[in-house]
Amino acid sequence: MSDLQGIVHDLPDEAYFAHDSLSSTGARRLLDSPARYRWEQEHPQPPRQAFDEGHAIHTLVLGTGSNIVELDFDNFRTKVAQEERDAVYAAGGVPMLVKDMAPIRATAEAVLAHPTARRLFEQDGHAETSLFATVDGVPCRARFDFYAPVGVDLKTTAGRADRHGFSQSAAKYGYDVQDAWYRDVREVVTGERGEFIFVVVEKDAPNLIGVHQLDRDFVDLGRAKARRARETFLRCTETNTWPGYPEPIQLVVPPVWLINDAIDKELA
Template identity: 35%
Template sequence: MTVQPDQVPAVNTTAGTAPPAEPFVVTQPGVYTGVPADTYHADPTPTGSLSSTGARKLLPPSCPALYRHWRDNPQPPKREFDLGHAAHTLVLGAGPGIVEIKHDSWRTNAAKDAGKAARAAGKVPLLSADYATVNAMAAALREHPTAANLLRPVGGQPELSLFWIDPETRIWCRGRTDWLDVSRPGRLIVPDYKTCASAAPDDLQKAIWDHGYGQQADWYLGGLRALGLANADAQFVFIFQERRPPYLVTVAQPDPFALKVGAHLNREARHLYRECVQSGRWPGYTDDVALISLPGWVENRYAKELM
């Protein structure tokens, strides 16, 4: 499978009024370049597809009803995610543009108006302090030998959109790699960049479980295998970087058991998704009467007294 050329139709800008571009639609499995992030997240497959994030939102502690609401009601940009998105852009060299808002806070009307204008233009507004932070983060990451090598500009491409059909359930799946370099000799290594509060390995153990990163790793490796871009020995690694000085970096790989758990959960999510699509029913947490126990510490406190 080779990477396909840019699949996004161009608008005719010759004399007169330009006709509207035809909607971008995916009808064939493949790897697509040039797909805008909002187009990818809106899901350009006619029958609908499941993403890694969606798979995680289908399963507990979430449920299909919450997944469907999330899918059908895209959330507006949130300021707390701006720094991560901007760092992502600087590190990968792709993504929304960044606009420095030369103010100390968002309290003034001038800062608010400048931020609104940046968002209207599809860019990420950052106060000067945050703008300096993301530039320092990108510089620190380039000093990390392993991370810098994984994101080397020679041969790699940022933000490729993958669409494939799961061979077991026959549902459409999709994913968007941060960076993909199929020209590198040896086994394929697929990096994914994350900003975090702590990149300490002991803290990452909890983060990988809490955020379902083992599922994400299995999802993307499965998609790359389905498209003929990865063998069984391919690896998915995370580049974690702290958001505070000195912006430490840890390159982490989920171990085989984490990937096995991720594969199990992804399979469960794909079957649940297919069932919901076919039935048209997206249940909540449970259809039965839930028997709720008290917290363990309460039971321990009264166990001897009431037994």
């Protein structure tokens, strides 16, 4: 599969995720801990039910993606239900309980009814598009939810989808690295970095929508971290060493919020 290069449309999920190039998710694992990244590569995990809802929403919004299979059980606690669920996973599908589909459809409909989000998904483009390129000497891949002049990534959140909530999510989950990674790969493939937009929908009713673009500071941080991840990957690969946390004893300092909290209480 290492022969994949450039833009590839309609590549099955299993083929994309099995590819031996570095993804933005892998880059974020490397930045956290090369040892954790290596362990996850050597111990691939089975599908996680926690992600099924998001996969289903993506499929309904984008009109392509995972095969949603609705199962008419109250839950997945019984042996029969678990066997049917696992059979769907084995076939590459997403098992969903019939009773859980109404809020998922409502979430997808909210995205498509949002004027700005709808315009982005109505661009001349292609959903679920994979790009492969060598960046800084590292074979890399990126999978755009919607590949167009303005690339779009659809995210669901259990929190807030406004700009303040998404700023916290972007910092916590490394979406600045994802932004940089996708644009780095795109630039190698096409010669243009393009723009990148996040469409974020709250999973709980009334399914509020936020449409966000990272500012210059976030973008610069992401590019620096993405570059560092590639450098780390090359160094670990060449030396076959995948370090965890620092071995020497570490001096632990209090977080800023704890210091501020102590000051506030002293002044009260």
